[in-house]
Amino acid sequence: MNEKTLVRCPTCKSRNRVPLSKLDATVRCGRCHEDFDLSSISQGKTIAVDESSFNVIVDQSIIPTLVDFWAPWCGPCRTVAPVLDALAQDWRGRVKIVKVNTDENRSLSARFGIQGIPTLVLLDGGQTIDTIVGALPKQELKSRVEGHLD
Ligand SMILES: [Zn+2]
Known part of the structure; x- marks a missing residue:
């Protein structure tokens, strides 16, 4: 299985590829640069x-x-x-x-x-x-x- 996941930014809905090792972190959307957290997944x-x-x-x-x-x-x-x-x-x-x-x-x-x-x-x-x-x-x-x- 791929070691990255594809997550949809809650603000702009664009999809970001995030390493599964970052699941406990907050990530920044590559398009709109808003931070969102991954605790829900x-x-x-x-x-x-x-x-x-x-x-x-x-x-x-x-x-x-x-x-x-x-x-x-x-x-x-x-x-x-x-x-x-x-x-x-x-x-x-x-x-x-x-x-x-x-x-x-x-x-x-x-x-x-x-x-x-x-x-x-x-x-x-x-x-x-x-x-x-x-x-x-x-x-x-x-x-x-x-x-x-x-
Ligand atoms: Zn975004």
């Missing part, structure tokens, strides 16, 4: 989001975000959960992984037209890039998502 673990936090954590994310639509009663969702935990570490700084409980966040399910779960939606800059329905094995999911990255 440095966790390396999945993040639970709801209707109130979705805009800030997903729509305004400075890196692509994979959203896992799941529910506690869904067996295949439990199969996907450890895969996503592992990928969150693999993709630290490159792709954020968030989880939406569909039972508690029906308007988000409606926004993305979720018909069944698990459904994974890849977003970048607030736009849907790919929708993956059902549980995929780790390598298959990993190469499908990475196929969309630069």
